[in-house]
Every structure is written in C-alpha cells, then in structure tokens.
Amino acid sequence: MKYHVEFDLTLRRNPYKGVYIAFEGVDGSGKTTQAEILGKYLEERGIEVVTTSEPRRDRPVGILIHQILQGIVKVPSVSLQYLYTADRIINHNKVVEPALSAGKFVISHRCLWSNLPYGMLDKREVNYDSDDAKTINVAHGLMSLYNQFIIPDITFYLRVSAETAMKRLKKIKEIKELYEKYGKIEKVIRGYEWQLKQFPDEFVVIDAEKSEGEVAGKIRSFIDKKIK
Numbered sequence: 001m002k003y004h005v006e007f008d009l010t011l012r013r014n015p016y017k018g019v020y021i022a023f024e025g026v027d028g029s030g031k032t033t034q035a036e037i038l039g040k041y042l043e044e045r046g047i048e049v050v051t052t053s054e055p056r057r058d059r060p061v062g063i064l065i066h067q068i069l070q071g072i073v074k075v076p077s078v079s080l081q082y083l084y085t086a087d088r089i090i091n092h093n094k095v096v097e098p099a100l101s102a103g104k105f106v107i108s109h110r111c112l113w114s115n116l117p118y119g120m121l122d123k124r125e126v127n128y129d130s131d132d133a134k135t136i137n138v139a140h141g142l143m144s145l146y147n148q149f150i151i152p153d154i155t156f157y158l159r160v161s162a163e164t165a166m167k168r169l170k171k172i173k174e175i176k177e178l179y180e181k182y183g184k185i186e187k188v189i190r191g192y193e194w195q196l197k198q199f200p201d202e203f204v205v206i207d208a209e210k211s212e213g214e215v216a217g218k219i220r221s222f223i224d225k226k227i228k
C-alpha cells in the first residue's frame, strides 16, 4: 500500500519586532566565543539581548541529550533527533518567541539548521545527494508542520576546517562528546556545505579560521549594516 503525500514547505519567518540571530558551525568553530562578543556589543548599544542554546543543559530534554552525547545514556540514534526537536520546541515556546515578541534580540547557539548535518551522522554512508538527506529534511519538515519553528533572521555559519576545529577542541575539552571526533566533524562540515548550497539565502558565511577579533569584526559589520 502506498500513502501519497505532497506538499510545499514555507519557512516560517519571524513575525515579531525582535531580531533572531543564530550561530552555526561544527564544534570548535567559535560559536560560544562569537555569541558572547556579539551579545556584549549589542548590550553596550542599549539593546536587550537574550542568549540561548539548542540544546541546553538547564532544560529537562537538554540534560538527557548531553547524557546521550557523553555516552552515559544509550538510545537509538534516531530518537536523539526527536529529542533535539522536543528540546527546540521548549526553547522556542519558553525563550525564543517570548523574547522576540517583547522586541529583544535573541542570540542562539545553534538552531534548526543543525538538524541535517548532525542528523545524517547515524547513516552508514553519509551522502548528502542521496535520498537520506531528503528524508531528513522531509521528516523535519513534517514535524515542522505540526510545530513550525521560526527561522532565524540571520544565521552566521562559522566556516572552519576539521583540522582547525580539532586543534581548538583539544585545548579545552577532556570528555570527548560523540560529535567531536575528527571523522564526524569532517562529515558535519560536508553537511553544512551541502545545506549552504540548498538554502544560500539563509546563511551569512564567515571565515572563522581567522583570529577571534577578525571574526568578531566581520560579524559586527554585518550586524551594523542590518540594524541601522
């Protein structure tokens, strides 16, 4: 039996007066560093900023996700994908939408654009031109019909090589989370690059190989032009 489904997905834009900014990139690309610098910069200009993260350890589902990533709790990898979505729903409901509707700036470490690059990791063969990639986008699309997330107004993609990401991570991390092994980082980078081609208008690509100050400068000048 076949069950025929056909529909177009429209990305849901931010309907509020607040501004939704997200940072994307592999672990070690500098998201936390840049989110902090940008947050301070905006606050100095008198803008109210709410910083959030997907996932985040102070939410029940986020706690579970971190335990899974560290190998403390074992679940089938697909269920991890649903957990990310469940955590994101809580975040949008409790943090993102209230802040945006109050006219604040939201700065998010990751957003729904992490779904595909990380969701593909549990496939035996990671081929972004295969049906797998389409299936993941459609699956998340179907979920988003049920609960549609707002797409960030600006998503900065911090582009680094797997080598650079590993070098930076080795300096700071003792517990290697599931996603931080070299091969995985390399696959995730390919996922982001594929996604950039599929949705070119959704990303602002930043060369994050440069120094923290240079990267911050690029981000700041983009934001300055946007919010003038």
Ligand SMILES: Nc1ncnc2c1ncn2[C@@H]1O[C@H](COP(=O)(O)OP(=O)(O)OP(=O)(O)O)[C@@H](O)[C@H]1O
Pocket: 025, 026, 027, 028, 029, 030, 031, 032, 033, 034, 168, 169, 171, 172, 208, 209, 210, 211, 212, 213, 215
């Ligand atoms: N442009 C840069 N040049 C050199 N080192 C950097 C740069 N940006 C960040 N770092 C350093 O790299 C490390 C990782 O950066 P950061 O924690 O910001 O990455 P992240 O993308 O948030 O990683 P994760 O996804 O694991 O949270 C930190 O020690 C940080 O100081």
Ligand SMILES: [Mg+2]
Pocket: 031, 032, 033, 109
């Ligand atoms: Mg971080």
